[in-house]
Amino acid sequence: MARPLRFQYPGAMYHVMARGDGGKMVFQTDDDRLVFLKRLEETCGSCGWRVHAWVLMGNHFHLLLETPQPNLVAGMKWLLGVFSQGWNRARGRQGHVFQGRYKSVPVNGSDADRYYFRIVADYIHLNPARAGLAGGRSGKLAGYRWSSLSCYAKGKGPQWLEMERVLKSFDLAESGRGRRAYVDWLEVRAANDGGNIDQTAQDALRRGWYLGEDTFRDRLLDLVDKAKGVKVRKRSKSECVRKDHGEKDAERLILERATDLGLPTGAAELARLRKGDKRKAMLAALLRRRTTVGFEWIATRLQMGHPGSVSRLVCGVKRDRKLEKRVNELEKLSQ
Helix, strand or coil: CCCCCCCCCCCEEEEEEEEEHHHCCCCCCHHHHHHHHHHHHHHHHHHCCEEEEEEECCCEEEEEEEECCCCHHHHHHHHHHHHHHHHHHHHCCCCCCECCCCEEEEECCCCCCCHHHHHHHHHHHCHHHHCCCCCHHHCCHHHCCCECHHHHHHCCCCCCECCHHHHHHCCCCCCHHHHHHHHHHHHHHHHHHCCCCCHHHHHHHHCCCCECCHHHHHHHHHHHHHHCCCCCCCCCHHHHHHHHHHHHHHHHHHHHHCHHHCCCCCHHHHHCCCCCCHHHHHHHHHHHHHCCCCHHHHHHHCCCCCHHHHHHHHHHHHHCHHHHHHHHHHHHHHC
């Protein structure tokens, strides 16, 4: 089986994970954790990395990592190699400490598309709650020492931890009030649902090799072509025709069915309604069924905010029998 590609480019954002070999406990003592964080600090210093979120669990770790220079592979090789050597030396043993290759998933970290960045930060910070180590009856989530959330709660952390980016993704200021709002929100989630994330976010995290919209995926594929010396392919005329045809079908469907739902069709009028209006959600679900347009197009056309929000709303329609029944009726009218 071919190895998964490592995407490296200036300013890349990654969700990085590594698990102990055979599922064994890697961070057995506080000394193990402190040494790993020290090695991470050294790597950040030499490679210029910025860490936005991190957590150390018993047998694995997660990082939300930004590389201003395309040096993920070199940095991770040094970090895991030096840590593993010291870990083995302290125990008088040899062999692998971590299982296989670490996993690195590119994340779209642009300000215009913050949904995927947020779900990775949440997933990392809620890890101790899902493991039953913190949150709810297990104590404060921010009380878990081996997570960057404790730094967010205190308002201070190592130089290599950058908190502003995560807070900004939630429209929160880098201030005491902003940090408290973020921490309190995660504490509620940890207490109420054990730190679980919604199905849409789970599906995105399980997708595999990237976290972002289709345009982000296309940029990554272009990087692969360039690395192979292949001229970046422009869309063919037939592809452009198919895209235009799909958008025309979607526009026609909106004009036909919006009135059935009591919705206006103009962008200005739609913008005055709530982004999560149930009628918009039903129309979005119908568009996904009957046309080829993606969540980005729907979010823009129906004034529904972020594409990820549209995806969640469409999933909500599927779970609501009344809304699903109404969409089925609209679909029959459109056949």
